[in-house]
Amino acid sequence: MAEPRPGLALRFQRRFLAARPLRSLPWPELEQSLRTAPDSALLADILHKTILHPLCVKYPPSAKYRRCFLTELIKKLESTAAEPLDELYEALADVLKEEEESTHCYKNYLLPSGDCVSLCESTALISGGTTGLLTWEAALHLAQWALQNPGLFRGRTVLELGSGIGFTGIAICRSCQPRTFIFSDCHPRVLRQLGENLQLNGLTPEGVTCSIQTESQGQELEGQNCHTPKVIVAELDWGSVTEKQLLALRADIVIAADVVYDPEIILALIGMLQKLSTSRADRKAPEVFIASTIRNPDTYQLFQAELDKAGIRWQVIPAHSSCHFLYDEQPDVTILQLFI
Secondary structure, eight states: OOOOOHHHHHHHHHHHHTTOOGGGSOHHHHHHHHHHSOOHHHHHHHHHHTTTSHHHHHSOOOHHHHHHHHHHHHHHHHTSSOOOOHHHHHHHHHHHHHHHHOSEEEEEEEOTTSOEEEEEEESSSSBTTBSTTSOOHHHHHHHHHHHHOGGGTTTSEEEEESOTTSHHHHHHHHHSOOSEEEEEESOHHHHHHHHHHHHHTTOOOSOBOSSOOOHHHHHHGGGOOTTSOEEEEEEOOTTTOOHHHHHHHOOSEEEEESOOSOHHHHHHHHHHHHHHHHSOTTSOOOEEEEEEEOSOHHHHHHHHHHHHHTTOEEEEEOOOSOOTTOOSSOOOEEEEEEEO
């Protein structure tokens, strides 16, 4: 039996661990290799460099993705004269069993810098009564835009509304050198998962809080080294937060992604933005950027109409032509800059 060809196996490893889609893997090259020299050892090498790689064992991609990946490997094996590979079938059996029981998975997002953000996400769109346990398209686009404009965040205090499980904020902390990043959400389960994802990515929050920081704590944020951002997780209810609490945050930049999806929460969001505008004392009003996936044009137009009614000016930020993090069909995502 020929020795496995490590170059091809390594190419599978790099693309697999970067969470690339199945279609981007070098399947034609694998098929040609097996056609010219049937070799189950090559598939064994690929298996150990992908599904059985220590990083994938610790932070496995979704069971569905691994099932599709293993199925493709088996199809290639069965189309050649290569010897059966028990490990391959055993791995598929394990994934099928896990897929029946799994409620979450780990996803790895490769940043343009080559750094990686790893997140534990729900496998369901709605879990525990919330949609905040997975990464949505607008969060990816907002992160892409932020990474293209790092100077806007460098050395400043950033407040993210509706942080969810943390992708956008973690990407900004990794690449844009903010002085302080304040992750916020209101759902207890989302806050717990957010805290775990921050730890997973080497970010230690000051503590998952049940209230906004005090003013004295907010003043301490000014002295942080921008190369090691201070990270805070805060429970923030748009309807009940006070102007004094918002003032204590001392935010220079406010960002949010996929928070305009339900007409019932639009007024609460705009009310909170109005509190931000009136709570700045002698400080300059924060710059506000909101990214939205336009799933329902009526809901999005209602948001713009309510902004106009509240006297909040807005402008559309020109969209980039493609997003580094999206692999399927591009959604309709718009980023608005608000002037509060």
